[in-house]
Amino acid sequence: MLIIDTYAYINKLRCFNDDLKFLFFTIMISIALFANNSFIHLAIFSVMSIIVTIIAKIPIKVYFKMYLLPIAFILLSLIAFIFSISNNDITSLFSIKISSFFIIIREDSLIQAISLITRAFSTISCSYFLILTTPFNSLIKLLLKYKVPVLLIELTMLTYRFIFILLEEISKIYRAQDLKFGYNTMKNSFNSLGLLLRTLIVRMIKRYKDMIVSLESKNYDSQFYM
């Protein structure tokens, strides 16, 4: 999360017109979503990757590492997508018999799966293009400008702010535990992790209470004005 944020501020496209970036993003992601041709998806993916790595100068390694997380999700969902279970051995690309039923891969589901993968990659690359080249505060301004409901923007902004507070708390607790050998063996690690979660919840409640005090002192009236 922090990596994305840092690069959003130092990339070479940061000062490029935000509206144009947003327009480009919208067009590309619409094409990626509505086109059914894997080649178009791959083309979008390549164009976006080239822009992000060569023009915006985001290090290639960082950029591709960012795909690891979505890849994990895509692979998991693909398992359910590609394999199907059948009672009789229908014609398919591949089948394997397990006791009384067959696990099979059908040609049409394979084609669909490929299209799904390429579509996922092209849309992810579009999103990465936007968040890696546009700082969050500029994004909020864009959303306001294009009349996205304020409630949604409020929620996005608060989530964004509090993710960092949460991460900071976690890393503080983790560091304190780690320095006292809390993670040196498997057993200790589980113990420490449980403690970490407990401490985290207690601290979050405390912070929440403190924040209410500070909101009150500024006459908060249940709306975060943007």
Add this chain to the structure above:
Amino acid sequence: MLKTVNLNYNYEDGKVALKNINIDLNKGNKIGIVGGNGAGKTTLFLSLIGYLKPDKGEVIFNDKKIKYNKKSLRNLRREVGIVFQEADKQIFYSNTYDDIAFGLRNLGYDEEIIKRKVDIIINLLNIEEFKDKPVHFLSHGEKKRVAIAGVLALDCKIIFFDEPLAGLDPSMSDNMINTMNNIVREGKKTVVSSHDMDFIYEYCDYVYVLNKGKVIDEGIPSKIFLNENTLNKANLKEPWLVKIHKKLNMPLFKNEEELYNFKRENIKG
């Protein structure tokens, strides 16, 4: 303007937090509230801004008892602001400008007036350079300045500072003291709590000493800090200027400058 009469407050578990507190913020423009850890300083602050409702006694604002409904609290907090110790807990936006404008927007000001007010504050506190940075990229000192800006923008008559110097480097501390002096120069009041006795001694013009929820002494700093009894009871220490007064037989100086001037004149004489 703001004072308390026999204020009592107990924690939920029945432990006494504040007992018969009589504090009058008219006694000075730079009021100090000192006391050891757990003496009740923060609880007192929260009572004074109307966040905690006392179990007994009153908080009196402009000669009237404060009421704990939304409207009168709103009126109170228009005039009374508070800067908390931890900056992170009072910054809600990822964008500095929006955060400073938060209080003003809650009061329903026009966007144009808000912009003018926020810009003045941004200039005053020298935070222009990180106006566009997201808040989590800022250092502790920078966050603190943003938090103060958010309170200053409200133009309160009385501003509470809970441990304003905690965690700041020496030059940021000086900066902070300067800012507070400027606030007072504009005709406002500052009320500070701190464990830094040197700072309280030099900055404040009236001091309340709290211990275990009670005010055990009050008066001008040069009187309070000469009273060893009070200091020991409240877990406090003498400021260095008081120490050299007592141990080196020097006159009692209000600040460093006076000491140097005295030395200069003596050498000449």
